[in-house]
Amino acid sequence: MxxxxxxxxxxxxxxxxxxxxxxxxxxxxxxDGKECAVSLTFDDSMKEHYTIVAPELEKRGFRGTFWMCGGWMPAEPQYDTTHFTWAEAKEMSDKGHEMSNHSWSHPNMTTLSEDELKEQIRKNDEAILANLGKPSTTFCFPYNAYNDAVLAEVMKGRIGARLKEFWLGGQHSPKEYLQKQIEDALAAGSWIAGMTHGINYGYDCYEDASEFTDFLDYLKSLEDRIWVGTFRDVAAYTAVAKGIxxxxxxxxxxxxxxxxxxxxxxxxxxxxxxxxxxxxxxxxxxxxxxxxxxxxxxxxxxxxxxxxxxxxxxx
Ligand SMILES: [Zn+2]
The missing domain is CATH 2.60.40 (Immunoglobulin-like)
Structure with a gap:
């Protein structure tokens, strides 16, 4: 024996x-065989994304997607303390966060002429590449507004656009609502994307920043089952997995x-x-x-x- x-x-x-x-x-x-995927995405180049969000994500080993408007990013930071700078965006990018295109100046893209539409996309793409050394390969529509023509234009040379999101911010997202989003994603095996703007300021900020970090802790407690990945990484993975x-x-x-x-x-x-x-x-x-x-x-x-x-x- x-x-x-x-x-x-x-x-x-x-x-x-x-x-x-x-x-x-x-x-x-x-x-890694995770049951679902969650992308944490942050709109509008807000300063707190640099000062609070990125460090809180990094503490937990997460990386986020930050949708930027180049036209809103301050050339002289002392006159605008509410948006992060290109140098700060570069730091975030170098730490593995995805810094991507949210149009140059945040118009409703469904109202633009064809030339204006192309300009809004091109100008921001060029600024991102020039300042960060990496191209934007995903897109987020200002006001989440798009139609077939706008979608077709942004998808040129890109792998994904945020078309659906759950609200991860302020009074719109009590704890029970957020946990339900995650439980549903686990049950359905789906990929979901959170949308956050400010943490302590802005129109949909939190009453207390701990609501945001508590949610990150909740996600962290489920990391054996959930892939928390950037929008680009999950878009690339799922597209390749589907077509292989x-x-x-x-x-x-x-x-x-x-x-x-x-x-x-x-x-x-x-x-x-x-x-x-x-x-x-x-x-x-x-x-x-x-x-x-x-x-x-x-x-x-x-x-x-x-x-x-x-x-x-x-x-
Ligand atoms: Zn926006």
Missing amino acids: KKLLMITTMAAAIGCTVDLTTEDIKVADYK SLDISKDGKEITVVPATNLDRTLYETPLTLEVNTDGKKIKAQQDGKALEASYRNGKAYITFCPFGGAVTLK
Whole structure:
């Protein structure tokens, strides 16, 4: 018995006891096999996004999406203490937050001529790229107002736009409402985006900033189940996951998974998660000769791979 146990242990250690079938493998709906995704998004380049929001997110390991209007950002900060500056936006961007386009000067875009519409988008895109060194690849409409023509224009060279949001701010979002948004997203396996403006000032600010940080703590307590990701990252992940094809074959105990996607890598670069039903056993995964990271939960292995890379082998 002792000998048998030892053989079993050794076999597990070298990873040859798992006999996977091709049906055991799929791309997870969300990163690391999380059940739903939440993007925390903040509109209008408000100073508190720099002084309060970004640091509170970072404390919890979260990153946010900040929709900026270049025309509102102060050239001389001493005359405008209510908006963050380009230098502050650069700092946030360098820390991994997404800094993206909310039009140049916040008009209702459905009321603009075609030239004005293009100008509102272009001017802000150029300012973001020039000041932050990274392009804006998502969009948020001022007043959440859009129509088919506006949407088609902003989606040129972009991977997503915020079309639906839950209100994460002030008296519009009591604790029960916010928890319901999260419970519903978990139940439906959906991706939701919060919309926040000011924390202590602005038209929909909180009575007490602790309401905002309490919600972040609540999200943090669910981080094993919820992916809190930037709008860009979730948009890229879900688009690639949806369009990818996996050519899965088996030779002995080794499975080979060849991913293929038609999406443009420069725009959609993202890791994906392969969900492998291993009955709780450990497996070895490689892509292009390199070992891949794996985590284990609920009898499954979650393996991070590059959807634009070569064959993934599992054994
Ligand atoms: Zn706005």
